[in-house]
Amino acid sequence: MVTIKILGSGCANCKRLEQEVREALTGSSIDYEIVKVTDYADIMTYGILSTPGLVMNEQVLAAGRIPKRQQILEWASQFDGRQ
Numbered sequence: 001m002v003t004i005k006i007l008g009s010g011c012a013n014c015k016r017l018e019q020e021v022r023e024a025l026t027g028s029s030i031d032y033e034i035v036k037v038t039d040y041a042d043i044m045t046y047g048i049l050s051t052p053g054l055v056m057n058e059q060v061l062a063a064g065r066i067p068k069r070q071q072i073l074e075w076a077s078q079f080d081g082r083q
Contacts, residue, residue, distance in 0.1 A: 002032040002079045007043045007053030007063075010036075017052040017066050024069035030080045 004021055008014030018034060025032055037043055037055075046053060050064030054072075057079045061067070067075075 002030060002076050003035060003057055004032055004076070005035045005037050005053075005055040007037045007046060007048060007055060008051035009040075010038055011051070013066060014052040017054060020066055020069055021054070021072055024072035025076055028073060028076070030073075030076050032076060032080075 006014055006018050006021070008017070014036075018036070021034060037053075043051065043053065046055060046060050048060060048063035052062075052064075052066065053060060054062040054067065056075055059079075061075050
C-alpha cells in the first residue's frame with residue numbers, strides 16, 4: 001500500500017492536489033491511502049518551505065506545486081510493491 005500525504009493547511013491548492021492525486025490513481029490497480037497533514041509542526045518535519053506538499057511513503061516528492069497526473073501515477077507505481 002502506498003501512503004500518500006498531502007501537506008498543507010487546506011487551502012485551494014492543497015485541495016486541488018488531493019483531487020489530482022485521486023484522479024491520477026482512479027482506475028489504477030495501486031492500493032493507496034491519502035492522509036491530510038494540516039498541523040504546521042507536522043508539516044515542518046518534512047522540511048518543505050511552501051505548500052502544498054506531496055509525500056509518498058515518507059518521501060517528499062513535490063512542494064509548492066501541483067505535479068501533473070502522469071507524474072503522480074509514475075511515482076505511485078514506483079512505491080507500489082505489487083508492480
